Amino acid sequence: MMMTTAAELLVRRDAGGIAEAVRAGAVSATQLAHASLERIAQTDPRINAFTDVTARRALDSAAALDARLAVGDSVAHALPLLGVPFAVKNLFDVAGLTTLAGSKVERGRPAAAGDGPLVRRMQAAGAVLVGALNMDEYAYGFTTENTHEGPTHNPHDPTRTAGGSSGGSAAAVAAGQVPITLGSDTNGSIRVPASLCGIFGLKPTYGRLPRNGTYPFVASLDHLGPFARSARDLALVFDVLQGFDALDAACVNRPVEPTARTLAEGAQGLRIATLGGYFTEHAQPEALAAVARVASALGATRTVELPEVARARAAAFLISNAEGGALHLPDLRTRADDFEPLSRDRFLAGALLPAAWVVQAQRVRRWFARQAAELFRDVDVLLAPATPCVAPAIGTEWIEINGQRLPARASLGLLTQPISCIGLPVCAVPVWGCHAGLPIGVQVIAAPWREDLVLRVAHELQQQGVATAPVAMMLEAAA
Amino acid sequence: MTPPEIEAYVDAAAAALNLPLSAAHRPGVLHYFALAAGLADLIAAHPLTIADEPAEVFVPISPAGHGAA
Numbered sequence: 305m306m307m308t309t310a311a312e313l314l315v316r317r318d319a320g321g322i323a324e325a326v327r328a329g330a331v332s333a334t335q336l337a338h339a340s341l342e343r344i345a346q347t348d349p350r351i352n353a354f355t356d357v358t359a360r361r362a363l364d365s366a367a368a369l370d371a372r373l374a375v376g377d378s379v380a381h382a383l384p385l386l387g388v389p390f391a392v393k394n395l396f397d398v399a400g401l402t403t404l405a406g407s408k409v410e411r412g413r414p415a416a417a418g419d420g421p422l423v424r425r426m427q428a429a430g431a432v433l434v435g436a437l438n439m440d441e442y443a444y445g446f447t448t449e450n451t452h453e454g455p456t457h458n459p460h461d462p463t464r465t466a467g468g469s470s471g472g473s474a475a476a477v478a479a480g481q482v483p484i485t486l487g488s489d490t491n492g493s494i495r496v497p498a499s500l501c502g503i504f505g506l507k508p509t510y511g512r513l514p515r516n517g518t519y520p521f522v523a524s525l526d527h528l529g530p531f532a533r534s535a536r537d538l539a540l541v542f543d544v545l546q547g548f549d550a551l552d553a554a555c556v557n558r559p560v561e562p563t564a565r566t567l568a569e570g571a572q573g574l575r576i577a578t579l580g581g582y583f584t585e586h587a588q589p590e591a592l593a594a595v596a597r598v599a600s601a602l603g604a605t606r607t608v609e610l611p612e613v614a615r616a617r618a619a620a621f622l623i624s625n626a627e628g629g630a631l632h633l634p635d636l637r638t639r640a641d642d643f644e645p646l647s648r649d650r651f652l653a654g655a656l657l658p659a660a661w662v663v664q665a666q667r668v669r670r671w672f673a674r675q676a677a678e679l680f681r682d683v684d685v686l687l688a689p690a691t692p693c694v695a696p697a698i699g700t701e702w703i704e705i706n707g708q709r710l711p712a713r714a715s716l717g718l719l720t721q722p723i724s725c726i727g728l729p730v731c732a733v734p735v736w737g738c739h740a741g742l743p744i745g746v747q748v749i750a751a752p753w754r755e756d757l758v759l760r761v762a763h764e765l766q767q768q769g770v771a772t773a774p775v776a777m778m779l780e781a782a783a
Numbered sequence: 784m785t786p787p788e789i790e791a792y793v794d795a796a797a798a799a800l801n802l803p804l805s806a807a808h809r810p811g812v813l814h815y816f817a818l819a820a821g822l823a824d825l826i827a828a829h830p831l832t833i834a835d836e837p838a839e840v841f842v843p844i845s846p847a848g849h850g851a852a
Contacts (some may be wrong), residue, residue: 322829372821386841402811416809427825510824525840541813553842574832612829613827615825618822619825619826621819622822622823622826623823624817625819631801636801637801637803640803640805640808641805648808648811648813649808649814649815650811652804652808652811652812652815653793653801653811653813653814653816653818653819654815655802656792656793656796656797656800656802656812656816657819657823658796661819661823661826661827663837664826664827664831665823665826666837666838666839667831667835667838668826668831668835669837670835670837670838671831673838715852750786770842
């Protein structure tokens with residue numbers, strides 16, 4: 305009977321609600337860990353989100369939490385993520401697991417000696433790690449069509465992609481396997497899968513969260529962040545994850561700026577505008593409809609434009625290509641055939657880019673950041689589609705956007721790439737009803753360091769019922 | 784860059800970096816290099832001034848125990 309309760313909690317409540325249930329004694333951390341492991345066992349053969357399940361560790365961690373609660377440990381009782389199961393993209397260091405970053409190349413390498421900082425912070429907040437998640441190899445992709453591990457399937461329609469590169473992270477949350485996951489976003493790898501899987505994703509400001517203890521892709525552009533089924537959960541987790549770490553050269557030494565306590569302020573008093581131009585020209589009708597619905601709910605009638613967005617996207621592309629290629633050059637020299645066929649030739653080409661192109665890209669990037677800063681003098685929050693379209697079928701090679709035939713895999717990031725190029729904080733919020741059966745995300749964007757604003761707006765949209773992240777119904781029926 | 788220029792550059796740069804390009808990989812590499820070249824043309828055409836420095840900034844590292852890194 306209690307196991308049924310834990311299983312129901314897992315798919316019906318968000319992480320904050322689950323922690324409250326543990327705190328109230330309605331369910332134990334151990335029961336939740338079992339429920340998560342059972343749901344993974346039931347559903348993952350169809351989803352393929354997990355590459356490792358850390359069952360022993362999960363049950364030991366949960367038992368330790370329950371033991372602390374049993375003796376009246378008030379510190380344990382107050383933990384914000386008490387007993388909440390979570391999982392991480394397999395580029396996060398997890399003690400005892402080899403950090404694969406989706407690759408075959410890393411498989412023979414030693415296991416991580418310890419957890420990365422963000423995994424440690426989650427555990428210190430009471431969360432229970434249940435495993436590591438599938439991704440595009442070395443994070444270079446938007447579809448999690450991983451040839452070594454097999455593709456991750458979209459829980460809302462398993463014939464379709466979950467998005468990527470953090471596809472396992474998004475699918476695990478949409479499938480109700482865990483309420484929280486962590487992923488990374490260099491050009492859209494949190495926001496794209498959040499959009500296609502219909503869940504909330506937060507890409508914080510560049511430099512906010514430490515990235516040491518994860519496998520890098522593009523040091524100039526890499527971000528880490530959480531996925532969840534509510535904006536409240538994103539805020540709870542983001543607050544737990546914040547804090548400077550000098551071992552990440554890009555991490556900025558700022559005080560922790562909590563966001564959960566200001567969520568209820570909503571969108572009141574915020575100047576909100578929709579991004580036009582490039583962002584409407586590269587979106588299909590369902591993506592534009594989702595933005596219009598969000599704008600209407602927020603009373604946002606203005607449309608504004610950022611200049612030279614295509615050039616910003618080009619800059620992010622070239623920086624990623626060059627840094628990614630250079631990072632993997634030693635393995636590309638000796639074992640190129642072991643790389644993911646879908647990205648190998650891009651990595652090889654990236655290793656050859658002239659330095660002048662990359663330096664120019666970094667200069668254009670700074671210019672574009674200045675233009676955005678100018679725009680943010682007059683507006684607090686910007687809205688744009690997260691992806692040009694809903695989830696394509698796995699294996700799709702081409703999509704059509706505004707009459708243009710474009711390569712599907714690269715084009716899923718057309719709308720996220722210019723924003724991460726300049727490190728702005730973004731919450732991807734899931735919108736239903738703009739397509740016959742699939743969700744699509746909207747980017748809620750703010751000036752640097754204003755994660756509080758994007759989370760307030762996301763929370764407001766959820767309160768209004770405009771943004772929702774239900775667990776996939778098809779799985780509910782089959783489970 | 785024209786297709787022959789791309790082929791010449793890619794082969795020369797790969798040799799300079801001691802990066803072998805197999806016959807199976809070379810067409811894909813040429814394709815993606817051409818894509819990058821097109822995007823490089825796009826940003827090269829963007830007017831900048833000497834005040835527009837690269838976005839990357841190096842942060843000097845202090846010895847442990849002597850303030851922030």
